[in-house]
Amino acid sequence: MLNVRNGGLMSVRIQVILKETEAARFKSQAHKEGKSTSAWLRDAGRKAIERSQQGLSLKDPESLAAFFERRNEKERGQEPDWPEHKRLVLESMQASNKP
Numbered sequence: 652m653l654n655v656r657n658g659g660l661m662s663v664r665i666q667v668i669l670k671e672t673e674a675a676r677f678k679s680q681a682h683k684e685g686k687s688t689s690a691w692l693r694d695a696g697r698k699a700i701e702r703s704q705q706g707l708s709l710k711d712p713e714s715l716a717a718f719f720e721r722r723n724e725k726e727r728g729q730e731p732d733w734p735e736h737k738r739l740v741l742e743s744m745q746a747s748n749k750p
Contacts, residue, residue, distance in 0.1 A: 667692070 669677070681691030709715050731739070 677691065678688045681688045684691060686694070709718055
């Protein structure tokens with residue numbers, strides 16, 4: 652661990668041991684999001700802490716409603732209604748059965 656002075660704030664370097672494939676996946680995802688691997692890992696760690704502190708029990712109506720509210724904030728577009736969705740699935744299945 653190395654402490655570095657950075658504009659009055661103390662930064663700490665942490666070494667993380669990863670498998671090569673895992674490191675490549677992290678790096679690739681970071682690149683897709685336009686972040687450095689370090690920034691992506693920091694964000695992923697912060698998100699994991701937030702999730703664990705939110706206590707996603709979904710056992711009471713309030714936490715369930717909060718869960719769906721958070722999901723609705725992140726989702727884009729509109730889901731098809733069930734008959735339309737069922738039709739698309741059936742068409743896809745029938746198309747895959749044709750020679």
